[in-house]
Amino acid sequence: MNHITLAPVQPDQPSHLMATYGRQAISFVRGRGSYLYTEDGTEYLDALTGIAVCGLGHSHPVIAEAIAEQAATLIHTSNLFEIPWQTAAAQKLAEVSGMQEVFFSNSGAEANEGAIKIARKYASQQGIQNPKIVVAEKSFHGRTLATLSATGNSKVQEGFFPLVEGFIRVPFGDLEALQEVALQHPDIVAILIEPIQGEGGINTAPQGFSYLEDVRALCNQHNWLMMLDEIQTGNGRTGQYFAYQHTNIVPDVLTTAKGLGNGFPIGAVMTQAKAVGILGPGSHGSTYGGTVLGSRVVYTVIDTIQKENAVENAAKVGSYIVEQLRGQLSGLNVEVRGFGMMIGVELPKACPEMVAIAREEYKLIVNVTAGSVVRLLPPLNMTQEQADDLLSRLVPAIKQFLA
Numbered sequence: 289m290n291h292i293t294l295a296p297v298q299p300d301q302p303s304h305l306m307a308t309y310g311r312q313a314i315s316f317v318r319g320r321g322s323y324l325y326t327e328d329g330t331e332y333l334d335a336l337t338g339i340a341v342c343g344l345g346h347s348h349p350v351i352a353e354a355i356a357e358q359a360a361t362l363i364h365t366s367n368l369f370e371i372p373w374q375t376a377a378a379q380k381l382a383e384v385s386g387m388q389e390v391f392f393s394n395s396g397a398e399a400n401e402g403a404i405k406i407a408r409k410y411a412s413q414q415g416i417q418n419p420k421i422v423v424a425e426k427s428f429h430g431r432t433l434a435t436l437s438a439t440g441n442s443k444v445q446e447g448f449f450p451l452v453e454g455f456i457r458v459p460f461g462d463l464e465a466l467q468e469v470a471l472q473h474p475d476i477v478a479i480l481i482e483p484i485q486g487e488g489g490i491n492t493a494p495q496g497f498s499y500l501e502d503v504r505a506l507c508n509q510h511n512w513l514m515m516l517d518e519i520q521t522g523n524g525r526t527g528q529y530f531a532y533q534h535t536n537i538v539p540d541v542l543t544t545a546k547g548l549g550n551g552f553p554i555g556a557v558m559t560q561a562k563a564v565g566i567l568g569p570g571s572h573g574s575t576y577g578g579t580v581l582g583s584r585v586v587y588t589v590i591d592t593i594q595k596e597n598a599v600e601n602a603a604k605v606g607s608y609i610v611e612q613l614r615g616q617l618s619g620l621n622v623e624v625r626g627f628g629m630m631i632g633v634e635l636p637k638a639c640p641e642m643v644a645i646a647r648e649e650y651k652l653i654v655n656v657t658a659g660s661v662v663r664l665l666p667p668l669n670m671t672q673e674q675a676d677d678l679l680s681r682l683v684p685a686i687k688q689f690l691a
């Protein structure tokens with residue numbers, strides 16, 4: 289094999305990367321399950337998993353083997369041809385979601401672009417000229433022009449005007465606000481929301497998942513498409529395969545990505561009921577969408593999640609973590625919220641320093657979102673012993689920060 293070894297980076301070496309990310313000065317060379325390792329072998333507990341991506345943990349042997357074997361056999365042909373692994377991956381996704389049709393994209397934002405296009409096409413089929421999609425405050429839907437326009441965070445939009453038109457914003461979880469815009473805007477055709485807002489701070493609706501049932505009823509009443517962005521909440525993250533499965537409803541359009549490939553970049557937009565068939569021949573496409581390799585990864589990830597009972601484990605170990613955090617942090621004015629392995633710990637003040645404290649002093653990788661929320665997105669298949677390891681690092685880190 290032709291191995292290439294990187295020369296060590298010199299401290300004064302100029303970088304040719306666009307400075308779009310605020311990066312932490314650390315890199316990992318190896319990962320296994322819930323742990324990451326630096327070049328010198330230092331072990332870190334990863335409670336972020338590449339932002340809800342590696343749900344089965346790092347370098348899962350079954351996924352690694354599927355990738356290696358498929359890469360050595362056939363990586364890509366084209367959507368000009370039949371792709372049996374893509375057909376099989378779509379079948380698996382339909383099975384776990386209750387959706388009917390699947391279109392594979394390469395990322396979350398692209399999956400949402402597909403959903404937005406479905407809403408626009410749905411409108412045009414009804415002769416609606418200026419269709420509107422209802423979106424939520426504090427939402428995050430991606431960084432492409434249409435998805436940043438849908439996003440409820442002005443920082444993401446700053447400098448990119450004019451935005452894509454046709455979005456109406458309501459507070460997340462506010463059913464009355466939704467009923468009000470329904471009366472004001474007869475040209476609404478869809479709603480796009482996250483069941484739990486991830487980037488926005490692990491926000492659940494005040495009334496819990498029953499909000500989704502109310503939204504479903506409103507969508508039925510007004511003939512809107514109910515579109516759920518499960519890019520972060522999907523693939524077992526919240527202790528159900530998809531978060532809407534905490535209820536009895538099914539959306540018309542569903543997007544996912546992140547955990548779908550366990551690190552392999554792939555996303556999907558799915559439809560059922562009245563959204564089926566809206567995107568027909570020639571209306572959408574992607575060169576890389578659903579390659580042989582990507583599709584085999586999706587198939588293998590879903591199959592492995594099922595065989596390992598990873599969703600059930602996420603529910604069980606996730607509620608253990610929440611319960612322990614509530615107990616061990618009681619009296620510190622923190623709020624612990626979330627479902628399964630999607631957990632937010634809101635501290636009483638902004639806590640950007642928590643990332644460095646956890647990493648440097650406790651060898652724990654976490655993320656801070658919405659200013660004051662420590663976000664935990666550990667692997668779905670984390671053991672209770674590893675959860676205790678997480679708690680034994682996180683609790684003192686938070687106590688140290690708040691002291």
Ligand SMILES: *Cc1c(COP(=O)(O)O)cnc(C)c1O
Nearest residue numbers: 395396397428429430486519520
């Ligand atoms: C991450 C995320 C996206 C964007 O996905 P990308 O793969 O980064 O384009 C969209 N919506 C939600 C809810 C997300 O968490």
